[in-house]
Amino acid sequence: MRLQNKVAIVTGAASGMGRAIALRYAREGAKVVIADVQKDAAQQVVDEITRGGGTALAVLCDVRKQGQVQAMVDKTVAAYGGLDILVNNAGVGKIIPFLEITEADWDWMFDINCKGLLWCSQAAARQMIQQGRGGKIINFASQAGRRGEALVLAYCASKAAVISMTQSMALALAPYKINVNGIAPGIVDTPFWDKVDEQFAQLLGMERGEPKRKFSASIPLGRISVPEDVTGAAVFLASSDSDYITQQTLNVDGGNWPS
Ligand SMILES: NC(=O)c1ccc[n+]([C@@H]2O[C@H](COP(=O)([O-])OP(=O)(O)OC[C@H]3O[C@@H](n4cnc5c(N)ncnc54)[C@H](O)[C@@H]3O)[C@@H](O)[C@H]2O)c1
Incomplete structure (x- = not known):
């Protein structure tokens, strides 16, 4: 087991x-x-982990709210005695034509994808610095952060910002032996992409499911990815195997970028 005794x-x-x-x-x-x-869904994941013999705790937290984020870290430390790994995975996106992007759309994506990531990272880093034993922070970027797309401006910009924030945070936290790296997935079959598919289909005059099939067809490894495809990278970046790696964002996209 590669993360034994880690929190x-x-x-x-x-x-x-x-x-x-x-x-x-x-x-x-x-x-x-x-x-x-999502309180109930979070508890279901805890139950699944517990049934498998693992240890987990559900915490209701909107990453946009600094008070809730600090409470999340405090509850973690109270339950398990410390914090070693933060995965900033919470994120949202929407497909919108450039001329139709509203302030509300922009704020929603940047507040969750970037501001929330900052609050979580600050709160976690303060705890890790106080512990004095280093730590790992992993940020979810996207292939969308590597380039612009006509219908995806705000989301692409927010994920490009995540790549940049990963670099700055890594430099700020290097003296404390806290590694900060990112993962940039490609097209992953999750509830997120179901919504994206619906939005693309509506805008491009396609059937539901067609955008997913069309965009997936050009992936060099020949298939859309499933959530489990990113877990190997997430374990590596959280484990001591990556102790000399920081500032990097790793593409886990079946070879889709550059394309
Ligand atoms: N699915 C893809 O193709 C894809 C590709 C590249 C990057 N990503 C990124 O990967 C991450 C995970 O995506 P996914 O596809 O698993 O999405 P998902 O929609 O399946 O899960 C996202 C989770 O984030 C939670 N969340 C949303 N807003 C939140 C908030 N304010 N505070 C706390 N939690 C919040 C949701 O409740 C949900 O459980 C996101 O950052 C996404 O942008 C997704």
Whole structure:
């Protein structure tokens, strides 16, 4: 087990990739905090981990709210005695034509994808610095952060910001032996992409499911990814195997970028 005796917070762990990472971390021996705005779904992940013999706790937390974020870290420390790993996975996106982007759309995506990531990282880093034993922070970027897309401006910009924030945070936290890295997934079959599919289909005059099939057809490894595809990278970046790696954002996209 590669994360034995480690304590991890995974934000957005009630669904999709966050859920898959939480389940895998628990199997690797970590005690896992499932932080999400979806209370019942978060508890279901905890129950699944507990049934498998692991240790987990659900914490209701909107990453946009600094008070809730600090409470999430405090509850983690109270339950498990410290914090070693933060996965900033919570994120949202919407497909919108450039001329139709509203202030509300922009704020929603940047507040969750960037501001929330900052609050969580600050609160976790303060705890890790106080502990004095280093730590790992893993940020969820996207292939969308590597380039612009006509219908995806705000989401692409928010994920490009995540790549940049990963670099700055890594430099700020290097003196404390806290590694900060990112993961940039490609097209992952989650509830997130179901919504994206619906929005693309409406805008492009396609049937539901067609955008997912069309965009997936060009992935060099020949298939859309499933949430479990990112868990290997998430374990590596959380384990001591990556102690000399920081500032990096790793593409886990079946070779889709550059394309
Ligand atoms: N699915 C993809 O194709 C894809 C590709 C690249 C990157 N990503 C990124 O990966 C991450 C996970 O995506 P997913 O596809 O698993 O999504 P998902 O929609 O399945 O899960 C996201 C989770 O985040 C939670 N969440 C949303 N707002 C929150 C908030 N304010 N506070 C706390 N939790 C909140 C949701 O409740 C949900 O449980 C996101 O950051 C997403 O942008 C997704």
